[in-house]
Amino acid sequence: MRPDLEREYVEYVTARLPRLHRTAYLLCADAYQADDIVQTTLTALYVNWKRAAGADNLDGYVHRILVRRYLDERRRGWSKVLLGDRLPELPAPADHTVEERDALLTALRSLPRGQRAVVVLRYFGDLSVEATAEALGCSVGNVKSQCSRGLAALREVLATGRPVTLAQGGGVRHE
Incomplete structure (x- = not known):
């Protein structure tokens, strides 16, 4: 180069x-x-x-x-294989409690991959709807709908503390 x-x-x-x-x-x-x-x-x-x-x-x-x-x-x-018998201890950020951070990460992990990618890029990566659509190679409408569904699922998980799954038709169902 x-x-x-x-x-x-x-x-x-x-x-x-x-x-x-x-x-x-x-x-x-x-x-x-x-x-x-x-x-x-x-x-x-x-x-x-x-x-x-x-x-x-x-x-x-x-x-x-x-x-x-x-x-x-x-x-x-192989990405699902844990190579050790326990996970390493990681320090928690000072500005949030461990419980808040854990709840948010657990809620994020409960989202389907597409919704998780949209929510992370939009709200944690601070990308616009258009930039997110370009990054994911999808339409702006798809980003908006995935974002809406993802945020609704996150709100539900964080409000109830119970994991959710997607019901047929895109709704949220408690496990």
Whole structure:
């Protein structure tokens, strides 16, 4: 890669890395898996940087790669294997209680993948409806409907504390 293109890549990644990692973490709820997803995303971005740098919406382009890498990881059978006998202890952020954080992450994990991706990109990634649609490769209407359903399911889970599943027709049903 030419030095000027490489410098642009490094500047872009340096500015966006914390946000990309946070988005990946919110999608998969595992810091180590989020690291892997971000790494494969940035590798793919580096390989295609010349083309990516010319994109109209570079952030949307990168988020689309990130979501695809996340979905690819979920499809692999080994991704469900726990390699240790217990999970490592992770410190909780100071501004929220452990219970609030755990409830939110549990509620996010209960959403179907598409709704989770839309909610994470829209509200945690702070993307517009249009940028989210571009990142996911779907229509604006699809983003709006998935977001509406996802937020309704999150409200239901957080209000009742009980996991929900999707009923036929897109409604919410308590387990």
